[in-house]
Amino acid sequence: MKLLLVYPPFCPPTVPPHSITYLASFISANSNTEVKCLDLNAKFHRLRFPDIYRRLEKARESINPYSEMLEKYSSSAKKVHRKNNLRLSEGEEPELFQELLEMILREKTDAVGVSMVYNSQVFYGLRLIEELNKAGIRCVAGGPAAVGFVEEKVEVLKDGAELLKYLAGKEKCTDIYAPDYSHYPASDYLSKEMIYPLRSSYGCSHRGCAFCTHHGSVPYRKINVEEIESAIVKNGMRNLFFIDDNIPAERLSELAEMLRPLKVKWWCQTRPTEDLLGMFPKLKESGLTAVSFGVESGNQRILDSMRKGTDAETVGMVLEESHAAGIRNIVFMMFGFPGEDEDSFMETMEFLRKNRKNIDIVSASVFGLQKGSYVHDHPDEFGVFGIREYTTPLGESIGYRVRAGLGEKQAKVMKEGFSRELREMNQLPKIFCLLKEQSLFF
Ligand code: SF4
Incomplete structure (x- = not known):
């Protein structure tokens, strides 16, 4: 077969x-x-x-x-x-x-x-x-x-x-993690050197963010460090990025210990939480070259409403420490979460201005309602109503209205008004925002 x-x-x-x-x-x-x-x-x-x-x-x-x-x-x-x-x-x-x-x-x-x-x-x-x-x-x-x-x-x-x-026709299987990248000729890829995607876990350890559906219903499960190490060695990887949506601090520490002797460059995504403080020199030493942080907002009321589990002041400290350790960062921002008003929007802009010297790229988006997210399933808690689905050539999209604060269109317009300032905050070319893993090289 x-x-x-x-x-x-x-x-x-x-x-x-x-x-x-x-x-x-x-x-x-x-x-x-x-x-x-x-x-x-x-x-x-x-x-x-x-x-x-x-x-x-x-x-x-x-x-x-x-x-x-x-x-x-x-x-x-x-x-x-x-x-x-x-x-x-x-x-x-x-x-x-x-x-x-x-x-x-x-x-x-x-x-x-x-x-x-x-x-x-x-x-x-x-x-x-x-x-x-x-x-x-x-x-x-x-x-x-x-x-x-x-x-x-x-x-x-x-x-x-x-x-x-x-x-x-088999029901029983062994769950192994041993990706073999020998199927792919390097000359097919538009990249200075090969960069390999790897997974370190399934699901998300946080699973709390009210806007998110990425974790699905998959329970959080770590892949053995030994299996990841073996995949790196067997494929001769020098550059890699973890595709996990969120690797928590404790797990980053385990990965760093395994990765340090392998002399690789790596990239990951995480929430900017307090337990990361003090860890960045160790992460840098293990080859962590660039990281994406799900910052989302600089306003504590919005962060709490999002159930992000982060604290705006601590986020600033995480950005400062990671930057001081020489690790590049991309910060993901999300404007227009239900309940966002002009004040919270402007507080987020202030947060970015204040932390600008410690940020390499700002990746700013506007909240979109996702089917299956906590907000979608509990709209009343967020003052969301009038949810409607419509079909676009590339799939389904969901519209909604809010009882207070900025609506979907208002948030988009307001963000557009700051697009130039947001762009000018970038210390790396904006293309690295789209092709994040490429920031490993510079
Ligand atoms: S946004 Fe990230 S950290 Fe939050 S639940 Fe989704 S995957 Fe987890």
Whole structure:
């Protein structure tokens, strides 16, 4: 039995995919299935943007040409992705379709699993499935974006255990973590050096933020440090980033002890909590080069309402200490959480101004209501009403109204009014906000 796991266009081609790599190792460890991975997203970009890949060679040594090359990629790719998704939604063939399809057919596989992590991968992925079905190849899909209308077009499987049952009829499995990145040629990636995604846990240890759905219903579970270490050594990783939404302080400390002798550079995301204070020199010594903090607001009332479990004053100290230790940071801010008013908005701006010298990049967004989040399920507690769902070409969106404070549109307009100031706070090129892992290099 041969299985090919495919990662379709479109998303940035700077790192190899974690989703199919992990699945491949899980299926191989639990069955006799021969599994291969194909990153068609990276193949698409290498074929479609040869000039930018060539430019990478000249730009790799210093930050300005490198970030300009990434900016060029980003602006060109945005148009190409949009144009092709439009074509696909109108039933037309996207660019390089036959070439990518041929890469799959060449593998002479029995089954294909298509990973849909981002909404922007759904249309291309479904079109490939349509053609593969015509060729008599059975297909399944999976991933966070394989929901809604995708389920009407292809069988969607939830995880590795369901895929194993589908392929081999097996119910029992061993949960191992041994991603093997040898499937991917480095020349397919738009990155100075290979950067590898790794996971250190499932779920989120906090699971409290009222706006969040990332943790889903997955209970928090750590992956053994030894398994992570083995994945790093076997793949010869020098640069890595943890895809976990939040690694708490105690776990960061365990990881740092394992990572220090390996001489790698690494990146992670965490909440800026008090227990991080005093830890940054140790983290830096272990190779932690850049970190993203979920700061969200500088106003304590809003932080409490969000159930963020952080304290604005402590957040300032965390930024100061991490910066002093020489660790780059990106701060995620979220304006317009229900209950936000002009005063709390301005207090957040003041917070950013006050801490500006300790911030490398501000990544500012406006609150969006997510189905399944605590706010969505308890709207009265947040003065939210009039929730309505509507469909956009790339999925569902949710509108709402608030009894007091800034509404959705007002928050967007107000944030727009400060966009220039927010942009000017960045000490690193803004493209590192989109391609966060690239901040590992500079
Ligand atoms: S925002 Fe981050 S820390 Fe908060 S619940 Fe979600 S994943 Fe956890």
